[in-house]
Amino acid sequence: xSSIPEGARDEWWLATLGRTVIWARLRVLEAGxxxxxxxxxAILPYDSEDTARAALMDAEFVALDxxxxxxxxxxxxALGELVPPQSDDDDTLRALMIQKLxxxx
Numbered sequence: 550x551s552s553i554p555e556g557a558r559d560e561w562w563l564a565t566l567g568r569t570v571i572w573a574r575l576r577v578l579e580a581g582x583x584x585x586x587x588x589x590x591a592i593l594p595y596d597s598e599d600t601a602r603a604a605l606m607d608a609e610f611v612a613l614d615x616x617x618x619x620x621x622x623x624x625x626x627a628l629g630e631l632v633p634p635q636s637d638d639d640d641t642l643r644a645l646m647i648q649k650l651x652x653x654x
Contacts, residue, residue: 561633590643
């Protein structure tokens, strides 16, 4: 299930290829460990939030909450186009982790 466990918090990260957005969910757990749910549906465990963030940055992901309009424009989209996928379960969520944005006019 993708409901957030008690004491945990989620952050959304993204990478882009043209108008395709690839999402990753970073979940920081109450114990201080973290896990990343990736676009393949894998849950990757990390010993800390910092280690998980470093792995995402190494894979050229950026935190959604760290983007501004200029960052988005450099990637070829408007900040308002970015809406993290939502689902009640991770199986359904996996199919939504790669989004193709419509062409800009």
